[in-house]
Amino acid sequence: MGGTFSIRNMVTLKSDQKYCAFIDVLGYGNIVESIEISTDQKIKNLIDVFGNLQISVSTTFKLIKQSGINDELFIKSFSDSVYLQSDNPHLILFSLYNIFSIVFGYYSNFSIKNHSTVLLRAGIAKDWSIKISDIAALINHTIHEIADKDEFKNIIGLGIARAYRVSEKSSLSGMRIIVSPEIINNIVITEYKKVSFECYYTECDNYFKDIGFSNFPKTINLFFLPIGQNEKE
Numbered sequence: 001m002g003g004t005f006s007i008r009n010m011v012t013l014k015s016d017q018k019y020c021a022f023i024d025v026l027g028y029g030n031i032v033e034s035i036e037i038s039t040d041q042k043i044k045n046l047i048d049v050f051g052n053l054q055i056s057v058s059t060t061f062k063l064i065k066q067s068g069i070n071d072e073l074f075i076k077s078f079s080d081s082v083y084l085q086s087d088n089p090h091l092i093l094f095s096l097y098n099i100f101s102i103v104f105g106y107y108s109n110f111s112i113k114n115h116s117t118v119l120l121r122a123g124i125a126k127d128w129s130i131k132i133s134d135i136a137a138l139i140n141h142t143i144h145e146i147a148d149k150d151e152f153k154n155i156i157g158l159g160i161a162r163a164y165r166v167s168e169k170s171s172l173s174g175m176r177i178i179v180s181p182e183i184i185n186n187i188v189i190t191e192y193k194k195v196s197f198e199c200y201y202t203e204c205d206n207y208f209k210d211i212g213f214s215n216f217p218k219t220i221n222l223f224f225l226p227i228g229q230n231e232k233e
Helices: 007-011 028-033 039-066 089-109 158-168 181-185
Strands: 016-025 073-078 081-086 120-133 153-156 177-179 200-205 219-224
Touching: 016 039, 016 089, 016 158, 028 039, 039 073, 039 089, 073 089, 073 153, 081 089, 081 158, 089 120, 089 177, 089 200, 089 219, 120 158, 120 181, 158 177, 177 181
Parallel strands: 120 177
Antiparallel strands: 016 081, 016 120, 073 081, 120 153, 200 219
């Protein structure tokens, strides 16, 4: 059959060390499981939340593509989660920074009585992962038709699993981007001495600088706060 493939085809896929990010929508379970609001209100809240998320992710992704960079940025969504993958640590950090910035803009300007806005938490790790053909895509397409098309791919591997654990099993609450130590070890960071607390930053290319906005700086600083212990301890 044209749409089938053997296990042998899958095990020959090459696994690569990638920077992987997992983004989780906070409060999703509370919305769908609530007994205090109607189903119609739940649906309205979810449309608000995921409409905002779609805009923040798609805007970031489209602007990065317009900049003409050669580094790959792969994005995949499933249920209330979004996954990102790249070979470039600064690109994935920059992407998360902008996604969170857009989301925070919604949070700052929405009336909580009338709308629900998206709140996120993300984890980043570096480990092996592979792209495989999405199972749903194989229902309507042959393996040859979707072989080189990212929109029909999914990502699996230890990198994604660890990014999930960094986000969801870290015992850290709230809207945060939680970064594994190996990410910090793969970028140049500098102590930021203009504040009274321990803080570091990395200088990162502004991937939006070449899309027609003359006032965009060529680089931006991304800041990091060290975590000494989780909230359980």
